[in-house]
Amino acid sequence: MRNLVILSGGADSAICAAIALQSGETHAITFDYGQRHRIEVESALAIAKALNLASHEVIDCQGILKSVSPLTSNNEVKQYQSADELPDGIASTFVPARNLFFLTVAANRAIALGCHTIYAGVCQTDFSGYPDCRRSFIDATEIVLFEALEQRIRIETPLMHLTKSESVLLAKKVMGDRFEDIMGLTTTCYNGVKGGCHRCAACLLRDRGFHEAGVDDPIWKYRS
Amino acid sequence: MRNLVILSGGADSAICAAIALQSGETHAITFDYGQRHRIEVESALAIAKALNLASHEVIDCQGILKSVSPLTSNNEVKQYQSADELPDGIASTFVPARNLFFLTVAANRAIALGCHTIYAGVCQTDFSGYPDCRRSFIDATEIVLFEALEQRIRIETPLMHLTKSESVLLAKKVMGDRFEDIMGLTTTCYNGVKGGCHRCAACLLRDRGFHEAGVDDPIWKYRS
Numbered sequence: 206m207r208n209l210v211i212l213s214g215g216a217d218s219a220i221c222a223a224i225a226l227q228s229g230e231t232h233a234i235t236f237d238y239g240q241r242h243r244i245e246v247e248s249a250l251a252i253a254k255a256l257n258l259a260s261h262e263v264i265d266c267q268g269i270l271k272s273v274s275p276l277t278s279n280n281e282v283k284q285y286q287s288a289d290e291l292p293d294g295i296a297s298t299f300v301p302a303r304n305l306f307f308l309t310v311a312a313n314r315a316i317a318l319g320c321h322t323i324y325a326g327v328c329q330t331d332f333s334g335y336p337d338c339r340r341s342f343i344d345a346t347e348i349v350l351f352e353a354l355e356q357r358i359r360i361e362t363p364l365m366h367l368t369k370s371e372s373v374l375l376a377k378k379v380m381g382d383r384f385e386d387i388m389g390l391t392t393t394c395y396n397g398v399k400g401g402c403h404r405c406a407a408c409l410l411r412d413r414g415f416h417e418a419g420v421d422d423p424i425w426k427y428r429s
Numbered sequence: 430m431r432n433l434v435i436l437s438g439g440a441d442s443a444i445c446a447a448i449a450l451q452s453g454e455t456h457a458i459t460f461d462y463g464q465r466h467r468i469e470v471e472s473a474l475a476i477a478k479a480l481n482l483a484s485h486e487v488i489d490c491q492g493i494l495k496s497v498s499p500l501t502s503n504n505e506v507k508q509y510q511s512a513d514e515l516p517d518g519i520a521s522t523f524v525p526a527r528n529l530f531f532l533t534v535a536a537n538r539a540i541a542l543g544c545h546t547i548y549a550g551v552c553q554t555d556f557s558g559y560p561d562c563r564r565s566f567i568d569a570t571e572i573v574l575f576e577a578l579e580q581r582i583r584i585e586t587p588l589m590h591l592t593k594s595e596s597v598l599l600a601k602k603v604m605g606d607r608f609e610d611i612m613g614l615t616t617t618c619y620n621g622v623k624g625g626c627h628r629c630a631a632c633l634l635r636d637r638g639f640h641e642a643g644v645d646d647p648i649w650k651y652r653s
Contacts, residue, residue, distance in 0.1 A: 266493055269534055271541045301540040305533045305577045309526050310493060316525040317495045337577040345573040352566040353529045 208361075209234065209320040211311050212253060212261070214245030216391040216411060217326030217364050219252045220372055223379045223387065224363050225324045232260045232318050236307055238300075239267035244399060248392040255387055260318070264310060272300040284404045304337035305346060312350050312358050321358060328364045328372070340365050369414025377420065389423035400428035432585075433458065433544040435535050436485070438472030440615040440635060441550030441588050444596055446480055447603045447611065448587050449548040456484045456542050460531055462524075463491035468623060472616040479611055484542070488534060496524040508628045528561035529570060536574050536582050545583060552588040552596070564589050593638025601644065613647035624652035 206229035210222045214235065225231040235249040246263060253261035304327065311323045327338040336342065343360050350358050364372050377384050395405040401424055402408055415422040430453035434446045438459065449455040459473040470487060477485035528551065535547045551562040560566065567584050574582050588596050601608050619629040625648055626632055639646040 264493060266490070269488060269490055269493070270537050272537070300537075302533050302537040302574070302577050305573060306530075306537070309529045309533050313494050313496070313524075313526040313530070336579045339576070342573070342576040345569070345576045349529060349566070349569040349573045350526070352563070352569045353526050353561040355560045 206322065207318065207320045208232070208322045208324055209311055209315045209318060210324040211307055211326070212249045213326065214248030214252065214391065215326065215393050216376070216388060217328060217372060219387055219391050220376045220379065221324040221326045221363060222252065222256055222258065223376070226256060227379065230259045232320060233258045234311060234314055235261065235263045236310070237263055237265050237267060238270055244397045245392050248390055251390045252387060255390060262314070266310070270300050270303055270306060285406065285409055287409060299335055304342070308346050308360065312354065315358055316354065316356070322361055323358060324361045324363070326364055327362050328367065330366055330368050368417070369410055370417035373414050373418035373420050385423040389426065391424065400424050430546065431542065431544045432456070432546045432548055433535055433539045433542060434548040435531055435550070436473045436477060437550065438469030438476065438615065439550065439617050440600070440612060441552060441596060443476045443611055443615045444600045444603065445548040445550045445587060446476065446482065447600070450480060451603065454483045456544060457482045458535060458538055459485070459487045460534070461487055461489050461491060462494055468621045469616050472614055475614045476611060479614060486538070490534070494524050494527055494530060509630065509633055511633060523559055528566070532570050532584065536578065539582055540578065540580070545581070546585055547582060548585045548587070550588055551586050552591065554590055554592050592641070593634055594641035597638050597642035597644050609647040613650065615648065624648050624650070
């Protein structure tokens with residue numbers, strides 16, 4: 206069993222990498238797509254190294270996806286006081302077709318590396334502002350990849366139906382005594398602040414997840 | 430009606446652009462993916478200009494897709510004496526997930542440009558060596574895009590069930606007195622030879638199509 210994980214540098218994909226490793230050789234790719242939070246790419250490099258993954262490629266795809274999302278433009282990232290304030294509907298940070306782009310390139314690399322399974326840290330619980338984080342999207346992607354490749358690529362999304370707090374508890378389980386070490390390397394913040402800004406949607410959801418799990422988030426030690 | 434056409438610089442996508450123009454404002458994108466036949470990109474620029482398209486963007490995505498295809502590597506393009514010699518099965522020039530990659534980025538641009546229809550010159554007749562040229566693949570792509578975007582993007586493939594000779598006759602019909610002018614700007618050759626090498630699979634299929642249609646191919650005038 207050979208796996209490919211899409212490693213963003215965030216917590217969810219780091220958990221997926223740890224899960225993938227339990228079933229065999231695991232390779233990783235990271236997309237540098239001109240995101241504002243470039244610190245994520247550095248986090249991904251550190252996580253791949255800490256987990257001793259079989260290979261890790263950072264794929265430069267800047268300028269290929271366009272959007273008005275503050276993640277890829279100069280529009281401002283919205284600030285909130287708590288996760289309860291987050292709006293419903295399509296998130297302002299949505300980059301159209303981003304996850305399909307990631308999975309398509311991942312499938313291309315999976316073929317090159319001989320991997321039959323892609324792990325992706327997408328999750329439809331907690332935050333439904335991204336249509337391309339739902340399992341129905343993943344199912345449709347598996348089908349279109351089979352049509353495109355005449356070869357079955359499975360897309361594992363172990364966090365799909367977990368809350369953030371359940372993901373934290375799962376991370377503790379699969380990472381064991383590496384939990385603090387690995388999770389401390391992850392970056393979630395939309396503003397790219399090491400240790401987190403704790404005012405953007407991504408930070409607030411992470412904070413709530415750790416709080417509800419009753420677990421200390423090791424990134425706080427990096428807070429300036 | 431606003432359309433986006435994926436313009437490769439080849440004959441098929443030029444015909445699609447001419448068809449798209451009949452239904453409204455038409456924008457174009459061209460992928461520079463490190464293909465050996467870079468002359469295609471120059472052809473695309475010339476075609477977009479000659480057709481006076483609303484906009485045309487060349488998207489640099491070199492290094493993003495990997496394959497052993499001679500189109501993106503140093504492996505040699507196979508030579509044949511006639512189209513009858515071409516092998517069955519997946520073509521050696523297949524770049525895994527290439528068309529899904531193109532359509533995904535096209536969907537991203539369609540959203541940015543306000544286009545609801547993408548035109549693609551894929552064709553399952555004549556040459557079935559690419560699984561991602563079939564309509565079943567296109568149907569699966571429409572579904573996955575709807576899942577990803579919560580917005581319907583139609584993918585028009587007017588050449589899907591036409592033979593190459595039928596495409597030539599269709600081109601004459603939609604291009605009218607611009608036929609020689611526009612088709613003369615297209616490049617099909619896998620070896621990137623202006624006017625065609627007439628020994629690669631792409632040239633031989635084009636030649637056979639024009640021959641069967643009883644139409645002179647205007648690119649022959651460029652032959653050195």
